[in-house]
Amino acid sequence: MQQKRKTTKADATRRQLLDAALAVIAERGYAEATVDRIVEEAGVSKGVAYYHFSSKADIAESILVEGIGDLIASFESVAAKAPSAREALVTMVELFASVIFKNAAFGRFFVAELWRPGRAWSEVMRGYERRLLALLEGQLVRGQREGTVRPELDPSFESVALVGMVLTTTLYYIGEEGESLGTLTERESLFVARITDFVHHANVPSAVRAG
Amino acid sequence: MQQKRKTTKADATRRQLLDAALAVIAERGYAEATVDRIVEEAGVSKGVAYYHFSSKADIAESILVEGIGDLIASFESVAAKAPSAREALVTMVELFASVIFKNAAFGRFFVAELWRPGRAWSEVMRGYERRLLALLEGQLVRGQREGTVRPELDPSFESVALVGMVLTTTLYYIGEEGESLGTLTERESLFVARITDFVHHANVPSAVRAG
Amino acid sequence: MQQKRKTTKADATRRQLLDAALAVIAERGYAEATVDRIVEEAGVSKGVAYYHFSSKADIAESILVEGIGDLIASFESVAAKAPSAREALVTMVELFASVIFKNAAFGRFFVAELWRPGRAWSEVMRGYERRLLALLEGQLVRGQREGTVRPELDPSFESVALVGMVLTTTLYYIGEEGESLGTLTERESLFVARITDFVHHANVPSAVRAG
Amino acid sequence: MQQKRKTTKADATRRQLLDAALAVIAERGYAEATVDRIVEEAGVSKGVAYYHFSSKADIAESILVEGIGDLIASFESVAAKAPSAREALVTMVELFASVIFKNAAFGRFFVAELWRPGRAWSEVMRGYERRLLALLEGQLVRGQREGTVRPELDPSFESVALVGMVLTTTLYYIGEEGESLGTLTERESLFVARITDFVHHANVPSAVRAG
DNA sequence: TATGAATGAGTATTCATTCAT
DNA sequence: AATGAATGAATACTCATTCAT
Structure with a gap:
C-alpha cells in the first residue's frame, strides 16, 4: 500500500x-x-x-503510441460487436473524428508525423499504424463479402484514404471553427455525418444504395 | 548582355x-x-x-510557393478548358497525383507543412493554399450546377478531403512501391484511376451514375 | 548481537x-x-x-586510501622484518607489482589519480602517498648505509621513480597479456624479476655487484 | 595571397x-x-x-598528437645523428624531460591519459605512442649490439619503464619546485642528470662501466 | 538502513545568421 | 556574387545530490 x-x-x-x-x-x-x-x-x-x-523522442512516441493504442482498442471493440461492416465503418469513422475533435493536439501531432520523412519513431510506432489500418481494411473486406462495399475497391488503398481524409478534414474544420470541449456540438455532429455520407457513397454499389 | x-x-x-x-x-x-x-x-x-x-524559412517557403504556384496554374488552365466539371475534377486529381509521383520530396514537404501547428510560413503561403482549394471548390460547385455532383455535398469540405486523400494515399503508395521517374508506370496510372473512381462514386448522384 | x-x-x-x-x-x-x-x-x-x-569522491577516496593503506601496512611489515635494505626493496617491489597484477582496476585508478592535476582527494590521501614513498625512501637510505645502494643516488628521487616505473610497466604488461587471477603465473613472476633486476642494477655500486 | x-x-x-x-x-x-x-x-x-x-575530445587529441608528434620528430632526428646508442638514449631522455619541464601542462595531460582506462582517443593516438616507444626500443636494441646495454634486458619492457619513470619523476619534481620558464635552471639540469645516471647504471654491463 | 523519485545546475553540441574580405 | 570564418543563443541531456517515505 x-x-x-x-x-x-x-x-x-x-x-x-x-x-x-x-x-x-x-x-x-x-x-x-x-x-x-x-x-x-x-x-x-x-x-x-x-x-x-529516455529522451524527448521517447516522450513523443509514448504519446502517439498511447493515443493510437486507445484508438486501436476502440476499433477492435467495434469490429467485434458491429452487426455489419457498414455499421462498423461508420462507427469507426465517427470514433476517429470524435477523438480528434476532443483532442486536436493529438490529431495535429498524428497527422504531422504519420507521413513525415525520416521519422524519429521506432518500429513499434509503425506497428501501431499498421494495426490501425488493418482494422479498417478488415471491415472493408468484410463489407465486400456482405455486398455493401464495391468489389472493385482496393481495401488497402481505401483504409489509407479514410485515415487521411478524416484527419485532414477534421483538422481543417477545427482550424476554422475551434476545438470541441466535452460532447460534440450539433455542428460537429453534422460535420461527422458529412464524412460518413461521403464514405458511404464512395463505397456502396449503386444497386444496393438505390435499394 | x-x-x-x-x-x-x-x-x-x-x-x-x-x-x-x-x-x-x-x-x-x-x-x-x-x-x-x-x-x-x-x-x-x-x-x-x-x-x-533572407532565411532558411524563406528558402522553404519559396519551394512551397513555387510548387503550389505551378499546381495552381495547371488547375486554372484545366478549369478554363475543361468542357465539364466532371472532367475538370478528374484531370485536376490526376495532375495532383502525377506531381507527387514525380516529386515525392515536394509531396512529403507539402503534407507535413499543410496541417502543421504553428507554421513558419507567411500569409502568402496560406493564400496559395486557399487558392488551390478554391479551384477545386469551384469545380465542385460547377458540378452541382451541372448535376454531376450531389447537391448535398459541401464543396468546401470536399475540396479539403480531396487534397488530403490524394496526398496521403499517393505518398503511402510511393512509400511501398518507390518513387516514379519520368512518365507514370502502368501500375501508377492504375493507382490514379483508383483515386478518381473513388471520388467519382463519392460525388455523383445515383441517378446520374446509373444513367 | x-x-x-x-x-x-x-x-x-x-x-x-x-x-x-x-x-x-x-x-x-x-x-x-x-x-x-x-x-x-x-x-x-x-x-x-x-x-x-558523503559523496562520490568519498567513495573513490575510500578505495584509494584502503588500497594504499594495505600496501603501507605490508611495506611496514617488510621494513620491520627484512634483514637488509636490499631484500626489503626487492620484496616491496614484488609486493607492489603483485598487488597490481591481482587488481589491475586499483592500479589503473591509482596511476590515473597519482599525478592528476587538480586532484579531488583530500590531504588525507596525500598523506598516504607520502607515507608510501617514505617507506621506500627509508630503505634506500638504509641501503646507502649498508653499502648496497650507491651513495650518489637521491632517495627521494628514486622512490618516486620506483613507484612510477612499477606502475607503468606492470599496467602495460597487463594491457598486453591480460590480468592475473589468483597466484602469479610463471610469466608474471619472470616479469617481476625483470623489474627487480633493473632496480638492482640501477642501485648497487659496481664494486659490490662485482663482488 | x-x-x-x-x-x-x-x-x-x-x-x-x-x-x-x-x-x-x-x-x-x-x-x-x-x-x-x-x-x-x-x-x-x-x-x-x-x-x-569536431568535439572536445578532438581538441584534446589534437594536443596530444601534436605534442607526441614533436617528440617523435626529435627522437627520430636524434636516432639518425647520434654516434652511439648510449648517447642517443641520454639525449632522448634529456629531451623528454626538457619538454615536460617547459610544458608541464602537456606532461600532466600525457601521463594522465597514457594509462587511463577506457581512453577516449582514437587508434591514431595509440599509433603515436607505439612509435615513441619503438624509437626508444630501437636504441636499446642498438645498445645491446654495441655492448653498452646489458643483453638480458628486455628492450620492450625498458622503453615503457623509461617513459613512466621520466614522466613521473619530472612531474613530481615540478610539483615540488615549480615549472621552468625558458632554459632549464642549474637545479633542473642536475635533476635530469640524475635520471640519466640512473638509467645508465641500470643499463650498462658492469664490465663496461668498470672499464 | 534503505528506497527511488525528484532536483537543478552544468555541459557538450548544434545551427541559423552575420560579416569581413 | 561569393566565400567561409565567426557568433552566440538555444537545446537535449547528464548526474551528483537531496529527501519524503
Whole structure:
C-alpha cells in the first residue's frame, strides 16, 4: 500500500509530463517543442523528465503510441460487436473524428508525423499504424463479402484514404471553427455525418444504395 | 548582355539552392534540414544562400510557393478548358497525383507543412493554399450546377478531403512501391484511376451514375 | 548481537559499494563513473550510497586510501622484518607489482589519480602517498648505509621513480597479456624479476655487484 | 595571397584554441575542462571551437598528437645523428624531460591519459605512442649490439619503464619546485642528470662501466 | 538502513545568421 | 556574387545530490 501510493505518485508525474508534452507539441510541432517548455508546463523539474523517459523522442512516441493504442482498442471493440461492416465503418469513422475533435493536439501531432520523412519513431510506432489500418481494411473486406462495399475497391488503398481524409478534414474544420470541449456540438455532429455520407457513397454499389 | 549572363548565373545558383533544399528537406523534414547540408548539397558557400534568400524559412517557403504556384496554374488552365466539371475534377486529381509521383520530396514537404501547428510560413503561403482549394471548390460547385455532383455535398469540405486523400494515399503508395521517374508506370496510372473512381462514386448522384 | 548483525550487514553493503565502484571506475576512469552505474553494479539503491558515503569522491577516496593503506601496512611489515635494505626493496617491489597484477582496476585508478592535476582527494590521501614513498625512501637510505645502494643516488628521487616505473610497466604488461587471477603465473613472476633486476642494477655500486 | 592571409588567420584561431585548451586541461584534467572555459581562455566564441574541431575530445587529441608528434620528430632526428646508442638514449631522455619541464601542462595531460582506462582517443593516438616507444626500443636494441646495454634486458619492457619513470619523476619534481620558464635552471639540469645516471647504471654491463 | 523519485545546475553540441574580405 | 570564418543563443541531456517515505 505504501508502495502503491508511491507508484501512483510517480505515475501521476509521468502523466503530467505526457499531457504537458502533448500541449506543447500541439502548439508548434515536435521539432519546436523544447523539453524546457514541457517541464515548465508540467510543473516539474527537468531531471524527472529524463527519469521517466529516455529522451524527448521517447516522450513523443509514448504519446502517439498511447493515443493510437486507445484508438486501436476502440476499433477492435467495434469490429467485434458491429452487426455489419457498414455499421462498423461508420462507427469507426465517427470514433476517429470524435477523438480528434476532443483532442486536436493529438490529431495535429498524428497527422504531422504519420507521413513525415525520416521519422524519429521506432518500429513499434509503425506497428501501431499498421494495426490501425488493418482494422479498417478488415471491415472493408468484410463489407465486400456482405455486398455493401464495391468489389472493385482496393481495401488497402481505401483504409489509407479514410485515415487521411478524416484527419485532414477534421483538422481543417477545427482550424476554422475551434476545438470541441466535452460532447460534440450539433455542428460537429453534422460535420461527422458529412464524412460518413461521403464514405458511404464512395463505397456502396449503386444497386444496393438505390435499394 | 553582360548583365543578362550574370543574372542567368545567379538564377542558376538560386535554382541549385532550391533543388538542394528540397532534397535535404525531403530526407528528414524541414526542422532537421540544416543550411549547412543544403549548401553542401548545392555545392555553394554558405554566404551565398543568404545572398539569395533572407532565411532558411524563406528558402522553404519559396519551394512551397513555387510548387503550389505551378499546381495552381495547371488547375486554372484545366478549369478554363475543361468542357465539364466532371472532367475538370478528374484531370485536376490526376495532375495532383502525377506531381507527387514525380516529386515525392515536394509531396512529403507539402503534407507535413499543410496541417502543421504553428507554421513558419507567411500569409502568402496560406493564400496559395486557399487558392488551390478554391479551384477545386469551384469545380465542385460547377458540378452541382451541372448535376454531376450531389447537391448535398459541401464543396468546401470536399475540396479539403480531396487534397488530403490524394496526398496521403499517393505518398503511402510511393512509400511501398518507390518513387516514379519520368512518365507514370502502368501500375501508377492504375493507382490514379483508383483515386478518381473513388471520388467519382463519392460525388455523383445515383441517378446520374446509373444513367 | 542484534547490533552486531546489523553492523555486519551494513558493512557488507559498504563493501559491495566499494567493490562495485572500483570495477566501474576501472572501466572508464573516475570522471566517467556515475553513481547510478555504481549502485546498479552493487545491486543497491541510490540513497544507500549516500548513507554510507558523503559523496562520490568519498567513495573513490575510500578505495584509494584502503588500497594504499594495505600496501603501507605490508611495506611496514617488510621494513620491520627484512634483514637488509636490499631484500626489503626487492620484496616491496614484488609486493607492489603483485598487488597490481591481482587488481589491475586499483592500479589503473591509482596511476590515473597519482599525478592528476587538480586532484579531488583530500590531504588525507596525500598523506598516504607520502607515507608510501617514505617507506621506500627509508630503505634506500638504509641501503646507502649498508653499502648496497650507491651513495650518489637521491632517495627521494628514486622512490618516486620506483613507484612510477612499477606502475607503468606492470599496467602495460597487463594491457598486453591480460590480468592475473589468483597466484602469479610463471610469466608474471619472470616479469617481476625483470623489474627487480633493473632496480638492482640501477642501485648497487659496481664494486659490490662485482663482488 | 588574399587566400593565404585568411588561412593564416583561421590557423591562428585554431592555435589559440589548442593553447587555451592545454592550459585549461592542465589545471583540472580533461574531464573537468569545459569547452566554455576553453573558449573564454582563447577569447573566441563557442561556435568557432566546433568549426575547427569536431568535439572536445578532438581538441584534446589534437594536443596530444601534436605534442607526441614533436617528440617523435626529435627522437627520430636524434636516432639518425647520434654516434652511439648510449648517447642517443641520454639525449632522448634529456629531451623528454626538457619538454615536460617547459610544458608541464602537456606532461600532466600525457601521463594522465597514457594509462587511463577506457581512453577516449582514437587508434591514431595509440599509433603515436607505439612509435615513441619503438624509437626508444630501437636504441636499446642498438645498445645491446654495441655492448653498452646489458643483453638480458628486455628492450620492450625498458622503453615503457623509461617513459613512466621520466614522466613521473619530472612531474613530481615540478610539483615540488615549480615549472621552468625558458632554459632549464642549474637545479633542473642536475635533476635530469640524475635520471640519466640512473638509467645508465641500470643499463650498462658492469664490465663496461668498470672499464 | 534503505528506497527511488525528484532536483537543478552544468555541459557538450548544434545551427541559423552575420560579416569581413 | 561569393566565400567561409565567426557568433552566440538555444537545446537535449547528464548526474551528483537531496529527501519524503
